[in-house]
Amino acid sequence: MHHCWLNGTITDVPSARFHFNDLGVLRGYGLFDYFQTYNGRPFQWDWYWERFERSARILRIPCPLTKDQTRQVVEELFALQGGQDCAFRFLLTGGFTDDSISMHTPNLIIVTEDLHHDKPGEHENGIKVMTYNYVRDMPMLKSIDYKHLLILRQDFERKGVSDVLFHKDGYISELSRSNVFIFKNGRLITPMDDILEGITRKTVLQLAQPDFSIEVRPVTLQETLNAEEVFTTSTTKRVLPITGIDKYVIGNGKIGPQTKILLDRINELVKNW
Template structure:
């Protein structure tokens, strides 16, 4: 059983409960962030906390503690869970309210640490199918707990034997997936949406790695660009880098994982391995 942090206490996951009157339950009003560990080191924890705070600012929720205090809470929650690798979810709810609509600063802070489970290996060796859907997220720069669009469109993906749905707005801009960012290898360079999206932490690291070879172009992407792309990848904390070989009914490239996709997957693997090793060295040094 996992140990969660809930509003000042560390409790068994089954005992981590919220009031049914919490606005997160009644209105889907709350914020969260998510990351995984490498060699038990949370990946870019500080940056995830920064993004959580930014999400709160976007939707009018202020965290009840400092960033430094939250960092320590996450680290202690990880230490209380003996997982080989973990997923970490930080949640701050809207709290209870006299009218169930107006926030009153009574939110609950939750840190959930659970074992990381591997995704299907064939995603990474053969590539996957994704679909596009005409959907726009409200305040896309905020990672809110309102995931109705994602829940519904992901069901559409499953019906189409796809692993992800990618949102397209009213102007025809391809933006992001339900839980992923998207990159296209187009005109001999990587391109990715630069606006109207939730800026992924994994995405930012991948952009830095890509920039070591050639500058990534941040710009609007259309469905027509998808049809012309030689390679496509989707990225996320839990998925890392997944190569895409089909979008809707369009085959990408020759239907195989492209050389540029394989290269960035290799570089990211090397990067995260080093990241985890550095974290282990830090823990050993601290213990000594």
């Protein structure tokens, strides 16, 4: 049974009192963040908090808790998990409104969720993605705006893909909920613009630093299709190979040796977190 903290009250999730009269529901005015614990410790807590606070600042929704207060809530909720590692979702909306538009007191929800489990074979065989001409609206912040993904994913099964790669004017930006990297002539390259700066992206850049040349710059769709290796990074995916883009096979259709090095490194990092 998962628990949540909603505006100061901790309950089990089904008992949480909410109402549709919320600016998240009525006006899509909300943001979130999401992280996991390893060995009972929130992964990269400082970075996740910093990003959550930045998203709130850009959307201009005041965050009702300080970093320390939030950490305390996280510890309380974690204790209710009986020592099991879990995921945390933070959700901050404009709050309940009396006229469908005015913000009064934001709603902050902190909720535990099951850990994500890797699909069997996924990290060896990689995933296939479709491309889609789009740049997220305000990509630098983790808003709740995923309408394009929710539309597109209804075709994923039919298309044999599990995610979507956004591109615009010839340049790629990111997947629906994760960053993208390519290897080209042994150099590790990742887009710099129109992305959410992922915490796992930042972690992987650090892990790669000692042994790889790194380029953070605009990346074309064409060089992505021609790359030696392509992979995506996120909290749940860690380092996950992309072996198919539309009808193109990337590399030999399996995880590439350079991607494997980074996957091993992040697996080692979270194992000992």
